[in-house]
Amino acid sequence: MNDIEKFRAHAHDLVNWMADYFKEIESYPVKSQVKPREIYSQLPADPPAEGEDFQNIMDDFNRIIMPGMTHWQHPSFHAYFNANNSFPSILGEMLTATLGSQCMIWDTSPAAAELEEKIMEWLKQMMVLPNEWHGVIQDTASTSTLVAILSARERFTNFQININGFSGQSDMIFYCSEEAHSSVEKAVKIAGFGSKNLHKIKVDSSFAMIPEKLEKQIQKDITLGLQPIGVIAAAGTTSTLAMDPLRPIGNICKKYELWYHIDAAYAGNTLVLPEKQSLFDGLELADSFVFNPHKWMFTNFDASAYFVRDKNALISTFEILPEYLKTRSVSETNNYRDWGIQLGRRFRALKLWFVIRSYGVNGIKDTFRKHIALTGQFKDFLDQDSRFEIMAPVDFNLVCFRYTPEKISDEKTIDKLNEQILESINKTGKAYVTHTRLNGKYTIRFIAGQTRIEKAHIDKFINLLKDTIEEIVE
Numbered sequence: 001m002n003d004i005e006k007f008r009a010h011a012h013d014l015v016n017w018m019a020d021y022f023k024e025i026e027s028y029p030v031k032s033q034v035k036p037r038e039i040y041s042q043l044p045a046d047p048p049a050e051g052e053d054f055q056n057i058m059d060d061f062n063r064i065i066m067p068g069m070t071h072w073q074h075p076s077f078h079a080y081f082n083a084n085n086s087f088p089s090i091l092g093e094m095l096t097a098t099l100g101s102q103c104m105i106w107d108t109s110p111a112a113a114e115l116e117e118k119i120m121e122w123l124k125q126m127m128v129l130p131n132e133w134h135g136v137i138q139d140t141a142s143t144s145t146l147v148a149i150l151s152a153r154e155r156f157t158n159f160q161i162n163i164n165g166f167s168g169q170s171d172m173i174f175y176c177s178e179e180a181h182s183s184v185e186k187a188v189k190i191a192g193f194g195s196k197n198l199h200k201i202k203v204d205s206s207f208a209m210i211p212e213k214l215e216k217q218i219q220k221d222i223t224l225g226l227q228p229i230g231v232i233a234a235a236g237t238t239s240t241l242a243m244d245p246l247r248p249i250g251n252i253c254k255k256y257e258l259w260y261h262i263d264a265a266y267a268g269n270t271l272v273l274p275e276k277q278s279l280f281d282g283l284e285l286a287d288s289f290v291f292n293p294h295k296w297m298f299t300n301f302d303a304s305a306y307f308v309r310d311k312n313a314l315i316s317t318f319e320i321l322p323e324y325l326k327t328r329s330v331s332e333t334n335n336y337r338d339w340g341i342q343l344g345r346r347f348r349a350l351k352l353w354f355v356i357r358s359y360g361v362n363g364i365k366d367t368f369r370k371h372i373a374l375t376g377q378f379k380d381f382l383d384q385d386s387r388f389e390i391m392a393p394v395d396f397n398l399v400c401f402r403y404t405p406e407k408i409s410d411e412k413t414i415d416k417l418n419e420q421i422l423e424s425i426n427k428t429g430k431a432y433v434t435h436t437r438l439n440g441k442y443t444i445r446f447i448a449g450q451t452r453i454e455k456a457h458i459d460k461f462i463n464l465l466k467d468t469i470e471e472i473v474e
Contacts, residue, residue, distance in 0.1 A: 029429025086298035088358035092351030152259030236267025247282025
């Protein structure tokens, strides 16, 4: 187990396996084809009493585990949102795993703390974010939203809930749109407000929050004796990448002195593109903002970039200083354990450093533009075929569509047909797509953002879609 030369040999074998995996990835079915419990039933009931040979473990990995993996790095992965990696990110992760550092405070790994600070400054510069914002790497956007909601809670109550709990407090209200990510509701529940105190605001025809509806709801809640304290806007909703109108919402938050959090988990990556920055007009009004490099910026999960205007509100919400964590360096450095929920922290900045340095800002821009252009080619195909309906605006690299043949008018039948098309595509293993419902209608979501996607993969999906429809319908 502790033989360095064996470790070296096994590591070389693993790197060869990794390189072969990427070379051969298109030979795998994109979505795992196993049935429920199929993997579980192949695993022994009891753990091994004695250590096993590395090769035996790898044999079982290939035989049992690999068939149960859905391949998110496959160029024909068009489902959900991307969770991209890249060769530089993988190499950075290898170093992180080797170092095995616990980066909770500056003293436990000075390089980790200072690199994280610098990386967040780089991201601000790359994406033209407000200079007065302060950045920290969280694990996910879900955690970042929870951090924002907790910070809003404590700032609003002068940090009294941290001390006394909710005793004597009026009902405090948060707001988001009907299309906001489910993590918003989960965060409100975890933070102790209860889901009934999250008021969901209606959306317009493009699935974006209607600011006038937001303000009316705030005014109504105030007359009822409730306490509005925060709004979570979506800069790119989960279903359609719809953009809530950030400036009008921000102005409302300023008027009523509410914490303003912007969840830009996926679409926020495109702030690196000057031509997309106008879609984020009003971003500078936010109290907190998050996007995920682990979604589109070629960085292994997890790495969520969270920015906050009031650093003291954030730190005061989470800071606890037991004797065993007191250090002399605290006044000169960032101890990121106080910037979020976790005490223990991975060295997440390292893989981002590798990615940004390897691609360069221009390389990141070029790859995003390529993905957006490929998406445009798929949209053009749909536009030219009257049997398809595009269900939402296409501002980035997501197309929401459905098949609507002229001879079928019943909505339930059309829903069932599109569900059948999606399931048939996924069963082939040649591509993977997922769905949502827009205005109650079953809608297929197609995203073109995998790191190594090319035009050939768009063409393959178009042919697969046409063949699938012909097989099912025509």
